[in-house]
Amino acid sequence: MSLSSVLNVARLPLSRFSVSRNTLSLVSAVRHYQNDRSRGSSRGRGGYKSFDRYSNGGRNRRLFKEEDSDDLKIDDKHFSKLIHYPKEENAEEITLDQLQEEGLLDKTLHKSISRMNFTGLTSVQQKTIKPIVQSEEQDVIARAKTGTGKTFAFLIPIFQHLINTRRDSQYMVKCVIVAPTRDLALQIETEVHKIHEHNYALKKFGCVSLVGGTNFGSAMRKMSSVRPNIVIATPGRLMAVLDQYADRYFKFVDFKILDEADRLLEIGFKEDLESISDTLNEINDKSPDHIRTLLFSATLDDKVQKLASKIMNKDECVFLDTVDKNEPEAHEKIEQSMVISERMAHSIYAAVDHIKQKMVSEPNYKAILFTPTVKFTRFLSAILRRELRSKLPVLEFHGQIDQRRRTNLVNQFKRDKSGLLVCTDVGARGMDFPNVTEVLQIGVPSELANYIHRIGRTARGGQEGSSKIFLCEEEMPFVDTLLRRKKVEIKIKEEYVPTEETVAAFSEEVRDDELLTEAITSLISFYRSALKEYGFHERRLLPEVASTFGLLLNDEQRKIPIHSRNVLERLGFSRSPLASEMFELQGDAIAQPRNSYNDQRRNQFNRRGSSSYQRGGKSFSSDFNDRGRQNNNNYGKKFYERKQGRNPQFADATE
Template structure:
């Protein structure tokens, strides 16, 4: 569990490791169109969840499946769905024959992409609907006939209730993916209404969930026919993560956390790395800081508009190397190829979140590595990981190998107003997020030395911040109102449409005009309030000062050395 070893600076190169004796897709007697699509995708053999799920699904059985992230679950339900449409010779005039419900826009978009590749040689139509987009354009596509539809719950319910000409009476299969996640983010009532509206006569259903909770079982009873086939490939494994994933942790005091992260990223610039943080503001600050000191990074978090998130997702997905800083918005379900390292700079407080994070690498039999940062006071978290069947080794980083850039960091923040403000927001958000952890005995806000924590954010003296130490996480299954906690991740669940045949450029071009107008309205109102309070002259002076500081920021430079 805690064997100590020197931490590798980069993963060793080597051939992909795959489980022995994997069954070929050719054994399934799939249609020629599907077989050609799989061949173009470079796939010839099945993962465990695919081998266990596809044959009974092709035979018409209902399935309740559990599989770890990165197991190939998406194709496990897409192949039977596409084959069903092919066998029944669905045409656009027949309407929607398959509905796939996904909890988030990113995951829905990913399923849509896989479906597009798989259906490249099929004549059936496919599309995806998500909230916040031009509903009229979506309605027109549905009226023309979308045979396979990927949707998020809120927008799907909206179309089912309000779109005239949306033909779903011929529905043959319903897929609920990441059912536990759908319920976690508060779509329980929407799912009940969706299931009550959809026809259930001769409808095949499949539900996939990483965890089996009471609410998931209730949803399964509502959506599946009696006697579904239970498939749990995780129960057969001795570990909760794939065998091709090398996992380690490092014990690092608060004041040296950024120095170690800086050193690690500097050594792995040619690799593909995802770094997880606990709050949006912390991602924002570290992204600005690292880009400023010539470590190029991308950032992804729930406070960004969907267009920005989509652009970032595709840029990192298609890159051969790069660094992505993110919150848990990217931790579940998203399939980003060739990720070498997962770094959990801020640990989660639930082993399930840890497992979902590291699931972004070592996918589909490929190798990968992960590194977890822990404070000395957080070592008790290892017990929970051990109980969750997560194998970890302790990594050690020699002190002389860690770049000591602390003085440069502090000088930079003293000179740069904007980075200083961003660091202050990140510092406050980190503390507020820490205070909300459920494992209070391990992640104890009162045990933190705030002066040392401030050092990691670049402060020689920690700033005064207003931290709500009484703040806690909302109960599972409830939705937070936007703005309840500034530092916690705001996931705007649905606001980007993609229809049949849409491409990446279409995805990136879509923007929620209504949200933009509301933002402009709020910004104008804020400026009016400042003018009313301070006077117009004072506000204009403030604008001039900030513009001057922005110019100075570009001109100033600090030499970062090791």
């Protein structure tokens, strides 16, 4: 019987139920095996080896992304105890005052939250806080949309628990929060400090963040001086700390919280998370099954379910699905629109023109502009600074900026009343910036779910917002995929055609051909990796991306110069007939002359059909045709990539 089947929940007409975890009784028996396997993992690269296969972690996981399967089932035969809670009961409006009156919220915590000008609990907070604080003998899995206040949905119960147990193990870590990125971990720490600031009586429950990109020794000195009750960490740094200081600080953990569990798995932290859970259980002073787990995730696919089944300790597990299965995943308070252009270069002009218009019409215009790759983010940020001429602050944000600088950028954008944050998908999840009224996107996201996470940076905390995505005609299959797999329909559509003045003005701002070259080649690598994910047409889309180079220079005949065959190989075009059409090949990048794409394929099959390929009285071409492969233009491509032992599709980081 599959462990993941226990968690199939969404098709049931319930928003909450409780189950006895008798089907998970074998988990402890396999923990040592899992821990042994994790010792051989490639944590630094986000991958792990399992028997005879290797699972790519990190960005390369996107290439093997399965079809979204967020619809879940539940079968009564898997549970010894199943308690139904009608939707109406769980949908009742719950207030902070009501929680205090029922004895579920301490007055010191109530005072702190009330002083933060909470107009009321969000829908997610109403559906999660009460079930979490009512019983500490249940694990919890909560599914919630982005931008719905889920951080306070677990911080309020954490503080309530610390208040209830304030006399036990006062100077030890009691709650461990694991976040997928440094930025999200630091943001959660900021929210904890807000609770401290609004009632100093709560400052005794100290908090320390343990994240990569910071000095390890300094973090340990802070752990020693603060003696925190709450630790917020990224998996890699937490693993390193546990290796050396587990017994000193983590023997009395009561809670572990996984925020954005689906994102943690996408990055490739599955085995690290299991190892962290095993370590905390093994050293726990009370019992190996003492620690309570709260898991928050925007999606509950099979991978999240399997992780949950391995790290949960309690006999009962409460499932809280705050998303109606019939409503789209995108936030309903976000007005979504798209701007369609004939050429990809025109999409860039359209975005710049839109920002200029908004800057004039809205003095406090504050927006986030998402782009596909780091190098394109650098290029576009430089262009926008010159185009806007300091009238609107432009901040560049991506994963290749060092942690201290990224923290300063986040704080600056939070403080600014107006501004534009140009970023990759590293800013798509977990980042909470006040008063962002619009999210812009040039091109498609690195994965389908990130469209939803991107637009979730606006309309935070019940406010309204808008999003606008700029696409060329060859990118339109993305819109169909978004509707089919995520039930997100972009109804407002506009068309854009640039003026000659716009084209000329933009080209004058392109002062660094090398920066432009790097930007467009990174886009080519990115879109080549996304062909299968979104159903793009390779022969039409990739040349269109490459043509952006000449169009942005106002010289359509110019092509990206490629001086080395190694560069072609890195881009994945060393054997592609598209190379001569897309690039200006120079030096050893010039290979022997190639025929056109169709001629090459036809000649290939003609050679295979020659008499020298006879086999058992039957020509090879006949046999080839019988197997239905003759018209498959991708024949041999997968074999070639396996033979090379690499994946040439990711030549540039997208975050």
